[in-house]
Amino acid sequence: MRYISTRGRAPARDFAAVLLAGLAEDGGLFVPEAWPRFSPADWRALRGLAYPDLAARVMAPFVGEAIPLAVLERICRDAYAGFAHPAVVPLVQLETGLWVQELFHGPTLAFKDMAMQVLGRLFDHVLAARDARVTIVGATSGDTGSAAIAACAGRARVDIVILHPEGRTSEVQRRQMTTVAAGNVTNIAVAGTFDDCQDLVKALFADAALREELHLSAVNSINWARIAAQVPYYVAAALALGAPDRAVVFAVPTGNFGNVLAAWVAARLGLPVARLVVGSNRNDILTRFLAANDMSVRAVEPSLSPSMDIQVSSNFERLLFALMDGDAARTAAAMTAFRTGGRMPVPAAAWRRARDRFRGFRLDDAATLGEIRRLDAACGYLADPHTAVGIAAARAEACAGVPTVAMATAHPAKFPDAIAQAVGRRPPLPAALADLYERPEHYARAPNDLAAVKALVRAATQRNVA
Numbered sequence: 001m002r003y004i005s006t007r008g009r010a011p012a013r014d015f016a017a018v019l020l021a022g023l024a025e026d027g028g029l030f031v032p033e034a035w036p037r038f039s040p041a042d043w044r045a046l047r048g049l050a051y052p053d054l055a056a057r058v059m060a061p062f063v064g065e066a067i068p069l070a071v072l073e074r075i076c077r078d079a080y081a082g083f084a085h086p087a088v089v090p091l092v093q094l095e096t097g098l099w100v101q102e103l104f105h106g107p108t109l110a111f112k113d114m115a116m117q118v119l120g121r122l123f124d125h126v127l128a129a130r131d132a133r134v135t136i137v138g139a140t141s142g143d144t145g146s147a148a149i150a151a152c153a154g155r156a157r158v159d160i161v162i163l164h165p166e167g168r169t170s171e172v173q174r175r176q177m178t179t180v181a182a183g184n185v186t187n188i189a190v191a192g193t194f195d196d197c198q199d200l201v202k203a204l205f206a207d208a209a210l211r212e213e214l215h216l217s218a219v220n221s222i223n224w225a226r227i228a229a230q231v232p233y234y235v236a237a238a239l240a241l242g243a244p245d246r247a248v249v250f251a252v253p254t255g256n257f258g259n260v261l262a263a264w265v266a267a268r269l270g271l272p273v274a275r276l277v278v279g280s281n282r283n284d285i286l287t288r289f290l291a292a293n294d295m296s297v298r299a300v301e302p303s304l305s306p307s308m309d310i311q312v313s314s315n316f317e318r319l320l321f322a323l324m325d326g327d328a329a330r331t332a333a334a335m336t337a338f339r340t341g342g343r344m345p346v347p348a349a350a351w352r353r354a355r356d357r358f359r360g361f362r363l364d365d366a367a368t369l370g371e372i373r374r375l376d377a378a379c380g381y382l383a384d385p386h387t388a389v390g391i392a393a394a395r396a397e398a399c400a401g402v403p404t405v406a407m408a409t410a411h412p413a414k415f416p417d418a419i420a421q422a423v424g425r426r427p428p429l430p431a432a433l434a435d436l437y438e439r440p441e442h443y444a445r446a447p448n449d450l451a452a453v454k455a456l457v458r459a460a461t462q463r464n465v466a
């Protein structure tokens, strides 16, 4: 299996190279050169498998020759062994025709663990084969950093350095990062904002000498391996509800478009998916696009579902490339126009093709609290604010007679303030994190200054090379 760039000016690569590179050199995103296809008999053969085994089989065509199936199976079993639910991704029925699939039973209580736990192990395997090491550097406002740290802690060939804005993440999120006591993990609290942290990371990557010296790498949401690792749970849900003989609808609370893109990939593999519903909060650029072909950037506004407070959904480029029939030149031109003019020019025919599959749905904070309250009263289900948007989207845009699955992307205990506001009580942390507030924290502090951060990154890496 080979991967090409959506912008057409980078050499084709295999899965291992795409995993390590993240972004293509031309600024594009990697996509499969040719799409694998599962027949109805192939889908049936996956029924009844334990989730880690199913995950390995679904990922296998994307991994191709890069990693043997037996190794991939071992990686998937190991990745999901620490999840708190024996089914890994349980389906919970809320009402006739409506289910949630819980993706939050991993170590940091959010769906990012589904892919990150696999990714950390893939890195170790691929780097061992090359006798190489990397330093993963990232900035976080919360969820991504904690999932990346949990996935990389203790890995033999990876050092990880995560910058967070001091005093600007929630306490649960900070402690999930800073209480990990592994020698290859470094947290840096930067005296600045999340944007400052992102700018510092960009500047580190822009320093070619440093990038070479420390083998800098990233695990951000445009990494194809993350998308590939998110496809299997859509397959598991559809099989449980009657696929390939019956279609399903998926509703996905969306920020960077990575999770819902994985659902689209599942459909592209041949899974019968009647519709994909994209849930947004007040940052509703995708809803406006799907309703009226208006993909125009507005200022990001904070909401109760912070992981969806995004205006530029980076993974959308992969869908755009497909909507433009794989025309890399037109994709690159549209992306350039979007970056410079703040508005994505999508041809009407391409937009109609998006509408064949996708619907958008928007829910503001007041309605999100209302949905959390309604779910608690109607079926005793406690949904976090992101999940509540997904469930409301599922109800609004279901197809008659087709089973609908909303993706539950975070555990309610991750957002205790919103839950308390909605239902008047705080959800307890699950047992594995019950002592989070007693664990010692480890982090360095830095001014918003590139030289200071660079020194800390270098020291963190050297500590582990010997």
Ligand SMILES: *Cc1c(COP(=O)(O)O)cnc(C)c1O
Binding pocket: 110, 111, 112, 143, 221, 253, 254, 255, 256, 257, 258, 259, 260, 307, 308, 386, 409, 410
């Ligand atoms: C990251 C995240 C999302 C958004 O997922 P994307 O893949 O960026 O669309 C939704 N909910 C939660 C809880 C998240 O952490």
